[in-house]
Amino acid sequence: MSWTLTVNQEKHTLTEDKRLIDFLREDLGLTSVKDGCSEGACGTCSVVVDGRLVKACIMKVSRFDGARITTVEGLSAREKEVYVHSFAETGAVQCGFCTPGMVMAAKVLLDKNPQPSREEIAKAITGNLCRCTGYKKIIDAIEMAGHYLHTGKHVPVLDPQARVGDRSQRVDVMEKVLGTGKFPDDYQFDDMVYGQALRTRYPRARVNRIDISKALEHPDCITVLTAKDVPNNTIGHIVQDWDVMIPEGQVTRYIGDAVALVASETRESLQAILDLIEVDYTELEPMLDPFQAMAEGAPKIHEKGNILSSERLIRGDAHKAVAEAAHVVTETYEVSWEEHAFLEPECAIAWPSEDGGVHMITASQSIYDEQREVSNMLQIEPEKVHIRSGLVGGAFGGREDMSVQHHAALLAWKTGRRVNVRLSRYDSTIVHTKRHPMVMKMTTSCDGQGRVTALIAEIIADTGAYASLGGPVTQRACTHAGGPYNFQNVDITGKAVYTNNVVSGAFRGFGVTQSCYAMESNLNLLAEKCGMDPWDFRYLNVVRPGDVLPNGQIVDQSCGLAECLEAVKEAYQSGPYTGLACGFKNSGLGVGVPDFGRCTLSVENGKVHIRTSAACSGQGVAQMVTSIVCQTLDCQVTDTVFEMPDTDRTPDAGTSTASRQTLFTGEATRQAAQDLKEAIEAVDGDLSKLEGREFFGEFGPPTDPLGSDKENPVSHIGYSYGCEVTVLDEKGKIQKMVGAYDVGTPVNITAVEGQIEGGCVMGLGYALTEDFVNPGGIPKFKLGTYGLFRANQVPQIETHIVKGPGYVDYAYGARGVGELACVPIAPSVAHAYYRLDGKMRTSLPMEDTFYRKKK
Incomplete structure (x- = not known):
C-alpha cells in the first residue's frame, strides 16, 4: 500500500506508514517541525494540512493520502519576510522551540481572517504552548503580521543599530522563526545511532540482578552498558552523589534512576531492546516525606545521612525582639513541586574525538559544567571533552544537571559510534529536577507604628534523591526569607533533606520564590494586625539606598524598590480585590563562591x-x-x-x-x-x-561567605527589585497583572518586558494551576493536563520598568531580571484572593479559586 502527500508543493510517495512528524523530519529534513511532547499537547509540531492546523506528532501519514501539507519551510517569500519582521519587532521569540508552530497557527488564522481581534488570535494559538513569553508578544506579532499581509504594506529594512537601552531586534530571530536554527535533535548525520536508558520500576528497590543477554541478541543492538562499564559511576553538579547507573546490589533512589544503557542502530528498535533486559528487584518502602527522612532510625538514602545541608542566618536578637514586639504573626506555609516544562526534551549527540575523548552537541545552561561532569565520569582530561551548544529550548534551571549528556558521551566513548540520546516527554519529566517543595514556618513582628522588628523562620526543603543544587537553593531561600525589608533581627534556619522523590534543584527564583510567598503572606497578616493598609505597610518597611538588608549587606544607590511601589500604587487602589507583593533577587552566585x-x-x-x-x-x-x-x-x-x-x-x-x-x-x-x-x-x-x-x-568581584564576621558583608554583587499587583473580578478571575521592576539599565527594553511577562505567567501557573501529582514517588504527568496556562487564559499584563535614584557602573548599570519576574506573583495572587473572600491560602498551588476548586 502507498500514500502520496504533497509537502511544500513537492509530491512524495510512501509505502511505510509512520508518524507524519517522522516523515517530515527524518525523511524530508524539515526540522522546523518540532516534537515537544508526542501527545498532541504542545503544538510545536503544528503544520498546515489543506488549510487546517494539524499536530504532526500524533497522526500517521496514512491519514493524509492526497493532502497538501505546508511547513514553515514552504511559506512564500513574502510570508517569511512578514513573520520574521513581526516576531522580531514585537519580541515574540525567546528560546524559539515553539515559534515555527506558532507561525503555522498564525497562518491558518490569517488565511481565513486577515484582521483578527486579540481574543481571536489567543483562541487560534490555544493549542500551542509557550513556556517563555507569556504569549502577549506572540499575540502582538500575529496582530502585526496580519496588518502587513492584509494591507500589503512594505516591511521596513532591518535597522543595523543596537545600543544599550533600546528595542533593537534580536540577532537570532530569523533562524528561530524559519526553523533553520538547530537544536541538538535537529542535527542529522548518516552514521548516527541511538541510545536510551532503562529506568528503574521503583523509586526505592534493591537491584539484585541485571541480565542483558537477550538484549544483546537483538539484531539492532550495538551494546548494553551497566554501572560496571563506567570509569567513574558517581558524579554530580556540586556534591558527587548521583549514580550514572545503579549497580547490582545497590538501591535505587528515585524513579528516574538508570540501571542500563542501550545503543541501537535505529531509534525505532530501542524500546524492544530495553524490554529484553531482565532486572530482578526487591522493592523497598520509599521515603517520600522529608520529616520522615529526618526521623531517628530512618534508612539512609546516602551514606552520609538524609540531611544534605543545614543553614543558619542570625543577626541581632530575633527572639528578644519578638518577645518585645507590639504585634506578632506566626504561620506555616507549604509549597509543592513545579515542573520546568521547557518545550524541548533533552537531547545530546556524542562521537569519539581524535584525542581519545568525545565531541558533543548539547543544549544546557553551561557547556563547561557538562565538560567537567563528563570528563569526571570518563576519567579523562576536561580538554578532551569538546562541547558545542545547539539552540536551547528553554531551561529555567532545569538543564543544570546531567540528563542525557553523560549517557551519550559514555555510549560514544565505548562504541566508537556517533550516538543520539533523546528523552521522551515523560522521561524528561522524571529525570530532570523540579522546584523544591518546602515547608516554611514564619514568625514576623513589628512595633506599634508598623515597623518590622524581627523574623524567625524555619525552612525544610525536599531535595529528592540527589543533591543537585539543593544546598544553594535552600540557602537562597534562607538569605532572602526576610524579603527586601528592614529586618535587623533575624534567626533563619533551613535544611535540605534527601527523599526518594524526584530530584529538586534549580528553578527560576532558586528558593526565593518559595520563601517570598511565605514572607509576603505573613506581612499582610501583620499589616492587618496593625490596622495598616498593606501598601502603606510595605512602603514604610522596604529598603532604600543606604539601608541594611536582613543579611547585613548595605543597599546600593541603584535600589528602586520604593519607586516600584509608587509605580503600582494606582493599580493596587483600583479596586477592592487587588493583591500586592514585593520581591528581590540576587544577581550572581555570591556568598563567597568564585564567580566569573x-x-x-x-x-x-x-x-x-x-x-x-x-x-x-x-x-x-x-x-x-x-x-x-x-x-x-x-x-x-x-x-x-x-x-x-x-x-x-x-x-x-x-x-x-x-x-x-x-x-x-x-x-x-x-x-x-x-x-x-x-x-x-x-x-x-x-x-x-x-x-x-x-x-x-x-x-567576578569577590563576595563574602554566609556567616561572615563582617558587620556588613557583601553577599551578592547586585540585586534586582520588583512588585506585582493582581486585579481580580468578583468571581475570582484575574483581570490584570501590573508589575514594576527595577533591573538597573535594561539592555534591551523589549527583552526585559518579555522576561517579566513570561515570568508572570509561569508564576501564575505555580500559584494556581500547576499541580505536580507524585503518588508513591512516581509522577503522574502529561504535558497537556499538567495545568500550564494557555494563551486564552492569560490576563492583561502591564509592565513598568523602573530605575532607582543611583547607578552602579557595571555592564552599563544592568542587572538580572529572569528570575525576579517569577518571585512576587504567587503572594500577590494569594493576597488578592484574601481580600476577595477572607481566606488565607497557605499552600501552593492554591485551592478554592476560580482556577482550581477545593479537593
Missing part, C-alpha cells in the same frame, strides 16, 4: 567575533552582548558575529543561573570591548590592522 563572567572579542575577516560560553535558553544572551559591543565600539550589528558556545572557542562564562549573565558576562564583554576600542583608536580606526588579535574580558 568572561568574553573574548577577536577580529576575524574584518568582523568582531563575540565569543562567550554564556548559555542562552531564550533570555537573549546574544543580543545582550551584541548591544554592549555595539554601544562600546559605536559600531553596527553587521560589524559583529556572535558565536555559539563551544569549549574549543569560547571562554568559560559560568552557568546561566542566578540571573548572572547580563551583569557578569555583560561587564566582561564591556571590558573586552573597551580594550578593543582603545586598540582601534591606536590604529586610526583601521580594523584591518587588528586582524587576528583577541581581546579578553573577565568580571
Whole structure:
C-alpha cells in the first residue's frame, strides 16, 4: 500500500506508514517541525494540512493520502519576510522551540481572517504552548503580521543599530522563526545511532540482578552498558552523589534512576531492546516525606545521612525582639513541586574525538559544567571533552544537571559510534529536577507604628534523591526569607533533606520564590494586625539606598524598590480585590563562591567575533552582548558575529543561573570591548590592522561567605527589585497583572518586558494551576493536563520598568531580571484572593479559586 502527500508543493510517495512528524523530519529534513511532547499537547509540531492546523506528532501519514501539507519551510517569500519582521519587532521569540508552530497557527488564522481581534488570535494559538513569553508578544506579532499581509504594506529594512537601552531586534530571530536554527535533535548525520536508558520500576528497590543477554541478541543492538562499564559511576553538579547507573546490589533512589544503557542502530528498535533486559528487584518502602527522612532510625538514602545541608542566618536578637514586639504573626506555609516544562526534551549527540575523548552537541545552561561532569565520569582530561551548544529550548534551571549528556558521551566513548540520546516527554519529566517543595514556618513582628522588628523562620526543603543544587537553593531561600525589608533581627534556619522523590534543584527564583510567598503572606497578616493598609505597610518597611538588608549587606544607590511601589500604587487602589507583593533577587552566585563572567572579542575577516560560553535558553544572551559591543565600539550589528558556545572557542562564562549573565558576562564583554576600542583608536580606526588579535574580558568581584564576621558583608554583587499587583473580578478571575521592576539599565527594553511577562505567567501557573501529582514517588504527568496556562487564559499584563535614584557602573548599570519576574506573583495572587473572600491560602498551588476548586 502507498500514500502520496504533497509537502511544500513537492509530491512524495510512501509505502511505510509512520508518524507524519517522522516523515517530515527524518525523511524530508524539515526540522522546523518540532516534537515537544508526542501527545498532541504542545503544538510545536503544528503544520498546515489543506488549510487546517494539524499536530504532526500524533497522526500517521496514512491519514493524509492526497493532502497538501505546508511547513514553515514552504511559506512564500513574502510570508517569511512578514513573520520574521513581526516576531522580531514585537519580541515574540525567546528560546524559539515553539515559534515555527506558532507561525503555522498564525497562518491558518490569517488565511481565513486577515484582521483578527486579540481574543481571536489567543483562541487560534490555544493549542500551542509557550513556556517563555507569556504569549502577549506572540499575540502582538500575529496582530502585526496580519496588518502587513492584509494591507500589503512594505516591511521596513532591518535597522543595523543596537545600543544599550533600546528595542533593537534580536540577532537570532530569523533562524528561530524559519526553523533553520538547530537544536541538538535537529542535527542529522548518516552514521548516527541511538541510545536510551532503562529506568528503574521503583523509586526505592534493591537491584539484585541485571541480565542483558537477550538484549544483546537483538539484531539492532550495538551494546548494553551497566554501572560496571563506567570509569567513574558517581558524579554530580556540586556534591558527587548521583549514580550514572545503579549497580547490582545497590538501591535505587528515585524513579528516574538508570540501571542500563542501550545503543541501537535505529531509534525505532530501542524500546524492544530495553524490554529484553531482565532486572530482578526487591522493592523497598520509599521515603517520600522529608520529616520522615529526618526521623531517628530512618534508612539512609546516602551514606552520609538524609540531611544534605543545614543553614543558619542570625543577626541581632530575633527572639528578644519578638518577645518585645507590639504585634506578632506566626504561620506555616507549604509549597509543592513545579515542573520546568521547557518545550524541548533533552537531547545530546556524542562521537569519539581524535584525542581519545568525545565531541558533543548539547543544549544546557553551561557547556563547561557538562565538560567537567563528563570528563569526571570518563576519567579523562576536561580538554578532551569538546562541547558545542545547539539552540536551547528553554531551561529555567532545569538543564543544570546531567540528563542525557553523560549517557551519550559514555555510549560514544565505548562504541566508537556517533550516538543520539533523546528523552521522551515523560522521561524528561522524571529525570530532570523540579522546584523544591518546602515547608516554611514564619514568625514576623513589628512595633506599634508598623515597623518590622524581627523574623524567625524555619525552612525544610525536599531535595529528592540527589543533591543537585539543593544546598544553594535552600540557602537562597534562607538569605532572602526576610524579603527586601528592614529586618535587623533575624534567626533563619533551613535544611535540605534527601527523599526518594524526584530530584529538586534549580528553578527560576532558586528558593526565593518559595520563601517570598511565605514572607509576603505573613506581612499582610501583620499589616492587618496593625490596622495598616498593606501598601502603606510595605512602603514604610522596604529598603532604600543606604539601608541594611536582613543579611547585613548595605543597599546600593541603584535600589528602586520604593519607586516600584509608587509605580503600582494606582493599580493596587483600583479596586477592592487587588493583591500586592514585593520581591528581590540576587544577581550572581555570591556568598563567597568564585564567580566569573568572561568574553573574548577577536577580529576575524574584518568582523568582531563575540565569543562567550554564556548559555542562552531564550533570555537573549546574544543580543545582550551584541548591544554592549555595539554601544562600546559605536559600531553596527553587521560589524559583529556572535558565536555559539563551544569549549574549543569560547571562554568559560559560568552557568546561566542566578540571573548572572547580563551583569557578569555583560561587564566582561564591556571590558573586552573597551580594550578593543582603545586598540582601534591606536590604529586610526583601521580594523584591518587588528586582524587576528583577541581581546579578553573577565568580571567576578569577590563576595563574602554566609556567616561572615563582617558587620556588613557583601553577599551578592547586585540585586534586582520588583512588585506585582493582581486585579481580580468578583468571581475570582484575574483581570490584570501590573508589575514594576527595577533591573538597573535594561539592555534591551523589549527583552526585559518579555522576561517579566513570561515570568508572570509561569508564576501564575505555580500559584494556581500547576499541580505536580507524585503518588508513591512516581509522577503522574502529561504535558497537556499538567495545568500550564494557555494563551486564552492569560490576563492583561502591564509592565513598568523602573530605575532607582543611583547607578552602579557595571555592564552599563544592568542587572538580572529572569528570575525576579517569577518571585512576587504567587503572594500577590494569594493576597488578592484574601481580600476577595477572607481566606488565607497557605499552600501552593492554591485551592478554592476560580482556577482550581477545593479537593
